Amino acid sequence: MMREINASLITETIARLCVEANRNLPGDVCAVLHRSAQEEPFAPARDILELLVKNEGIARESCMPICQDTGMAVVFAEVGQEVHIAGDFEAAVHEGVRRGYVDGLLRKSVVADPLRRVNTKDNTPAILHTRLVPGDRITLTVAPKGFGSENMSRLAMLTPAAGVQGVKDFVLETVRLAGANPCPPMVLGIGIGGDFEQVAELAKRALMVPLDESNPDPFYAELEQALLSAVNETGIGPQGLGGKTTCLGLHILQKPTHIAGLPVAVNVSCHVTRHATETL
Amino acid sequence: MKKLNAPLSREDALSLRAGEHILLSGTVYTARDAAHLRMLELLREGKALPVELEGQVIYYAGPTPTPEGKPVGSIGPTTSVRMDAMTPALLAQGLRGMIGKGGRSPEVVEAMKAHGAVYFAAVGGAAALMASCVTALEVICWEDLGPESVKKLTLKELPLVVAIDAQGNDAFRLGQAEYLEGIRNSEFGIRN
Numbered sequence: 001m002m003r004e005i006n007a008s009l010i011t012e013t014i015a016r017l018c019v020e021a022n023r024n025l026p027g028d029v030c031a032v033l034h035r036s037a038q039e040e041p042f043a044p045a046r047d048i049l050e051l052l053v054k055n056e057g058i059a060r061e062s063c064m065p066i067c068q069d070t071g072m073a074v075v076f077a078e079v080g081q082e083v084h085i086a087g088d089f090e091a092a093v094h095e096g097v098r099r100g101y102v103d104g105l106l107r108k109s110v111v112a113d114p115l116r117r118v119n120t121k122d123n124t125p126a127i128l129h130t131r132l133v134p135g136d137r138i139t140l141t142v143a144p145k146g147f148g149s150e151n152m153s154r155l156a157m158l159t160p161a162a163g164v165q166g167v168k169d170f171v172l173e174t175v176r177l178a179g180a181n182p183c184p185p186m187v188l189g190i191g192i193g194g195d196f197e198q199v200a201e202l203a204k205r206a207l208m209v210p211l212d213e214s215n216p217d218p219f220y221a222e223l224e225q226a227l228l229s230a231v232n233e234t235g236i237g238p239q240g241l242g243g244k245t246t247c248l249g250l251h252i253l254q255k256p257t258h259i260a261g262l263p264v265a266v267n268v269s270c271h272v273t274r275h276a277t278e279t280l
Numbered sequence: 281m282k283k284l285n286a287p288l289s290r291e292d293a294l295s296l297r298a299g300e301h302i303l304l305s306g307t308v309y310t311a312r313d314a315a316h317l318r319m320l321e322l323l324r325e326g327k328a329l330p331v332e333l334e335g336q337v338i339y340y341a342g343p344t345p346t347p348e349g350k351p352v353g354s355i356g357p358t359t360s361v362r363m364d365a366m367t368p369a370l371l372a373q374g375l376r377g378m379i380g381k382g383g384r385s386p387e388v389v390e391a392m393k394a395h396g397a398v399y400f401a402a403v404g405g406a407a408a409l410m411a412s413c414v415t416a417l418e419v420i421c422w423e424d425l426g427p428e429s430v431k432k433l434t435l436k437e438l439p440l441v442v443a444i445d446a447q448g449n450d451a452f453r454l455g456q457a458e459y460l461e462g463i464r465n466s467e468f469g470i471r472n
Contacts, residue, residue, distance in 0.1 A: 052403065064347070068341065180401075240382065240383070
């Protein structure tokens, strides 16, 4: 027996999640930000982190977007195999983004064509990743992504011989090239393995892993720790003006890959690593 | 903390040092990628710019829509490097200051030194906080660009860092070196 979910419910939910994600920093990111402001040893850096803490509070209390770049709406949908959707699912998602951004007074940052660049004026289309899963529920996550940090993201097809060191070097090189541009302190999502397009999606999904969790595989958990320490030894600091707090946290998601390859992707994000989820 | 009022005089600009934290009040104009392209097109055609740039400060920012009862939506800086290729031409028009985030190209720094201009870093991502430092907003031109239109902002004590001063000193390089030097000399005690 299929459970029926109306497309209009998907639209309403997406609209609400767009607004919520842009106003409220997730609890795990908030906690690390507050802690880093207390633990940062370099006084000028501490001043900047305190402004970010203050900003987060103002956004939440005055219902304002945390950052003016309210992003492209990246939507992850996990659709239960036993759900029947009444209506057009993808159209419902885009309509939700349109309503969320127009009614929620979020910035419209999407152009209809990458070269002719005319603003769509409603922040559509969303970037939609849909997975079929067992069950009769739909889980929707909206993760608005700003492009100050997105522009600093990189992907490499390393050789298998490059190994762990090659991955470390590529991540560190990406951080150094990014420097002050992605509004550090950053959050990094790292994908390793799969193929060209899967590794990029892994990196994006890694940004949504709670910062207080680590990779369930001890080998990768250790690599996450080593990378975080190395990134926070660069001295880039908040806004690139020097300090310890270059990165609030990072996660690795790994997948099987080809005998000839070692794909690596680093999705750079800022302290405004936003996402809001609801299950229908 | 030093307080400054925009527009800025050449002396104001020359008095600032990289790494200094300041509070900026007065009038500034927003312009980002698309508005810069249009300004350069006007200059190429020998036409007047929408704003006389002498002494002015440009804020690289595209705010969220203005909520009812507030002067402005969230308004933080965008990445300055995207404006680099178009900046020397505006500095030659008398532009005195820029507000953004991230570093600048050697060409921009040279033009800043030649014209006595200063580049400020605002705190990227602190856009709701910065909205509380804007008391008025007026769209000047190119409304079709939406968030990228040129807007006149009235500021009250916007917190900024002098990122690159008119002598070409770079607070990113200096700050990172100072921090790393401090770490080497264990100046930060138990916090590490």
